[in-house]
Amino acid sequence: MKPTAAAEKRRRREMTCFWVLRALTYVVVAFVGVVLLDIVVKGAPRINWAFLTEKPGPDHTTGGIFPAIVGTFYLVAGSIGIALPVGVFTAVYLSEYAKDTWFTRLVRICIVNLAGVPSIVFGLFGAAAFVVYMKFDRSLLAGWLTLAFMILPVVITTSEEALRAVPRGFREGSLAVGATKWQMIRTNVLPYALPGILTGSILSVARVAGETAPIMFTVAAFYTGLPRSIFSQVQALPYYLYTVAINVPNVNAARPTAYGAALVLIVMVFGMNLLAMILRAKLRKKYRW
Amino acid sequence: MVEISTRGALRRQEEVRTEKPDTPLVKISVKNLNFFYWKTQALFNVTMDIPERRVTALVGPSGCGKSTFLRTLNRMNDTIDGTSHTGSVVIDGVDIYDRNVDVVELRRRVGMVFQKSNPFPKTLFDNVAYGPRIHGVRDRAELTEIVEGSLKRAYLWEEAKDRLRDSALGLSGGQQQRLCIARALATNPEIILMDEPASALDPLSTAKIEDLIFELKKEYTVVIVTHNMQQAARVSDYTAFFFEGVLIEHDTTEKIFTDPREKKTEDYITGRFG
Numbered sequence: 064m065k066p067t068a069a070a071e072k073r074r075r076r077e078m079t080c081f082w083v084l085r086a087l088t089y090v091v092v093a094f095v096g097v098v099l100l101d102i103v104v105k106g107a108p109r110i111n112w113a114f115l116t117e118k119p120g121p122d123h124t125t126g127g128i129f130p131a132i133v134g135t136f137y138l139v140a141g142s143i144g145i146a147l148p149v150g151v152f153t154a155v156y157l158s159e160y161a162k163d164t165w166f167t168r169l170v171r172i173c174i175v176n177l178a179g180v181p182s183i184v185f186g187l188f189g190a191a192a193f194v195v196y197m198k199f200d201r202s203l204l205a206g207w208l209t210l211a212f213m214i215l216p217v218v219i220t221t222s223e224e225a226l227r228a229v230p231r232g233f234r235e236g237s238l239a240v241g242a243t244k245w246q247m248i249r250t251n252v253l254p255y256a257l258p259g260i261l262t263g264s265i266l267s268v269a270r271v272a273g274e275t276a277p278i279m280f281t282v283a284a285f286y287t288g289l290p291r292s293i294f295s296q297v298q299a300l301p302y303y304l305y306t307v308a309i310n311v312p313n314v315n316a317a318r319p320t321a322y323g324a325a326l327v328l329i330v331m332v333f334g335m336n337l338l339a340m341i342l343r344a345k346l347r348k349k350y351r352w
Numbered sequence: 353m354v355e356i357s358t359r360g361a362l363r364r365q366e367e368v369r370t371e372k373p374d375t376p377l378v379k380i381s382v383k384n385l386n387f388f389y390w391k392t393q394a395l396f397n398v399t400m401d402i403p404e405r406r407v408t409a410l411v412g413p414s415g416c417g418k419s420t421f422l423r424t425l426n427r428m429n430d431t432i433d434g435t436s437h438t439g440s441v442v443i444d445g446v447d448i449y450d451r452n453v454d455v456v457e458l459r460r461r462v463g464m465v466f467q468k469s470n471p472f473p474k475t476l477f478d479n480v481a482y483g484p485r486i487h488g489v490r491d492r493a494e495l496t497e498i499v500e501g502s503l504k505r506a507y508l509w510e511e512a513k514d515r516l517r518d519s520a521l522g523l524s525g526g527q528q529q530r531l532c533i534a535r536a537l538a539t540n541p542e543i544i545l546m547d548e549p550a551s552a553l554d555p556l557s558t559a560k561i562e563d564l565i566f567e568l569k570k571e572y573t574v575v576i577v578t579h580n581m582q583q584a585a586r587v588s589d590y591t592a593f594f595f596e597g598v599l600i601e602h603d604t605t606e607k608i609f610t611d612p613r614e615k616k617t618e619d620y621i622t623g624r625f626g
Contacts, residue, residue: 162433232470236532238431240483240539241460250486251472352473352521 099329106326109319115327118288123307123317128324130289132331134297137203137290138278139271139335142210143264149211150218151253151260157219158226159248178216183276185213190280202294206282213277214267221266225259226252230352255350261343265336272332275301285310300328379404379543379573380425385439387420387429387597394420397439398599400592407565407574409588409605411581412620417597418577422545425575426462427455443543460487463536467548469529471520476503476512479520479531483539498538506534507564526557533564544568546576550583562587581621585609593617 066074113127120126161167189209199205229252237247275283284296285306308314308321380402387395395417402408410418423429424441427448440447448458460483472479480499481489489495499516503509508530515522520531529549536544546565550558565587568574578584584591585605592602593616601608601617612618619625 230470232466232468233472235428235431235464235466236470236472236535237482237486239426239428239459239464239466240486240535241456241458242486243456246486250482255473350473 102322102325102329105319106322106324109323110326114323119320122313123311123320124313128298128300128303128320128327130287130298131300131303131324132327133289134283134299135272135301135328135331137297138206138210138282138299139268141203141207142214142271143267145207145211146214146218146267147260147264150215150263151222153215154219154222154226154260155248155253158223159244159252174216174219178220181276182213182274185209186277186280188212189277194281200294201280201282201284201296203282203290203297204293206278206297207293209277209281210271210274213274214270217266217270218260218263221263222256222260225256225262228259229255233352255352257350258343258347261339261346265339265343268335268339269332272328272335273301275305278302300324300331304328376403376406378402379443380575381442382421382424383440383442385421385424385437385441387417387424387437388435389432390434394597395424395437396597400599400602402573402575403590404573405569405571406589407569407576407587408590408592409584410575410577410592410594411579411584412594412600413625414579416594418592418594419547421594422547422575422577425543425545426459426464428459428464430455460539461541462543462545463539463541464545465529465532465536465547465549467551469525469532469552471523471528471531471535473519473521475517476520476523476531477516480534480538482535487539499534502534502538503531505537505568506530507560507567508534524557526553526560529553529557529561530564533561541572543573543575546574548577548579551579558583581623593620595620 115127115132116129117127118130119128157167157171186209189205189212193199193205193208194201197205199208233251233255234247237251238244242250278299279302282297283299283302285298285303287296287298290297304321304324307317307324311317378401382398382400382402385395385398386393398421410422412418420429424437425443425448429435429437437449441449443458443462446453472482474482477499480502481495484495484498489498500509500513503512508527511527512531520528523531533544533549549565550561553561562583565574565576569589576584576588588605590602591605591608593600593608593612593614595616601612601614603613608617609621612621
């Protein structure tokens with residue numbers, strides 16, 4: 064049977080759509096690929112053991128970026144450590160305890176909107192609230208709190224969604240044998256929401272590790288060693304990268320260092336995400352339903 | 353498996369022949385119960401005595417309030433926003449809506465089995481041990497004993513004993529529902545509420561659940577919501593017919609199915625509507 068003219072036309076339109084979509088996808092992938100390749104090609108030659116374990120040399124063409132690696136690691140660990148419990152418990156309250164009133168709806172809208180606030184605003188807020196008002200000065204603590212505030216909206220929203228996805232039957236089954244609400248949440252809701260909650264923290268790791276604006280006024284320093292306490296300033300990879308790229312005496316000579324730092328940052332974020340994803344996969348397997 | 357089924361059926365016939373349900377003690381006494389979802393009234397002035405160690409079936413068309421009524425008996429409706437009630441539900445002489453009543457203890461005494469079997473994604477053992485653990489039982493030997501006893505009473509032991517460490521989600525639908533019954537039995541309740549426990553099961557699994565219900569009434573007071581008239585006739589001693597939130601008629605199952613007082617009851621059980 065020969066296809067009719069109309070069918071032929073429809074088929075051709077279908078093919079066109081398909082190829083346009085496919086081409087667009089390739090363009091995106093190509094851009095990401097080019098960026099990654101550029102960083103790897105220009106950054107890899109600079110990377111060696113000394114680069115990963117030593118302090119920067121005098122003009123940032125020699126030495127390493129160890130303090131910045133440590134600083135970024137501390138910033139990620141600390142801010143996630145603060146934001147995760149606070150965010151998860153907020154989400155538990157919102158999804159399990161709070162009644163659906165105009166007030167809780169307003170709170171939810173605020174949280175969602177906070178997620179869209181530019182990071183520099185969080186930076187200024189952190190500088191005003193923690194550095195100046197609470198007199199933490201520029202310190203790890205001020206940076207942790209600022210970054211924690213920045214990622215809280217994402218942690219809360221993803222956690223709340225994860226909690227809501229736990230089937231009603233798990234809750235009712237638990238209550239029906241005489242569990243209190245908190246027992247129900249602890250034993251039969253939170254464990255099953257954990258994989259989803261981890262998704263929120265995976266997104267947050269990349270954000271905390273990569274942001275420059277929120278740490279600029281609150282914690283980051285260019286010339287500093289390893290932190291000695293939570294009131295020390297620290298180096299951090301994005302801020303170091305920013306400074307080395309435009310703010311050192313000989314920018315061109317330091318360019319390989321900037322690329323090296325970029326590569327390390329990407330690998331670090333990737334590594335931490337991978338860790339979280341492995342953990343999530345394990346939890347999913349354990350608490351599958 | 354089939355053996356249990358025939359045994360139950362035989363026993364059922366014997367029972368029909370030898371003993372009429374005499375007048376047992378009242379376990380649950382409901383008086384003038386009105387129930388609301390926000391401003392919508394779901395139950396109208398329901399007054400009803402539920403006898404001890406008997407099976408009472410709640411029947412009626414969808415949305416007639418029978419499930420709502422069932423869920424007032426262990427205050428499961430408390431978990432839904434905007435519910436309120438007037439009237440009283442008295443179990444063993446205590447109004448369960450009294451402010452001094454501990455809901456947690458109430459739900460331990462009044463177990464519930466849901467329409468959609470809801471095993472937790474844990475091992476069989478942990479599913480059955482869930483209730484006792486919630487109530488503070490930590491001793492391994494004691495838990496093992498409770499789990500075994502509950503599974504035996506739920507007719508699941510033979511199938512379950514070699515896979516106590518496996519996930520409950522690997523069980524068949526009928527086994528899952530019996531596991532949920534075992535889970536309800538593990539807290540040693542006095543009353544078991546069942547909300548269409550067999551509606552999603554195949555006939556063989558349904559027969560097993562029905563046999564089980566028949567056994568359970570020796571020790572427990574059972575209240576079961578069902579859409580299936582034959583099932584109500586087979587398993588229950590008493591039947592209550594609800595229509596549009598009103599308790600139309602409540603009597604022995606035999607009376608309801610052979611000589612109902614109300615025209616509406618007759619129409620419903622003979623399948624003229626609903």
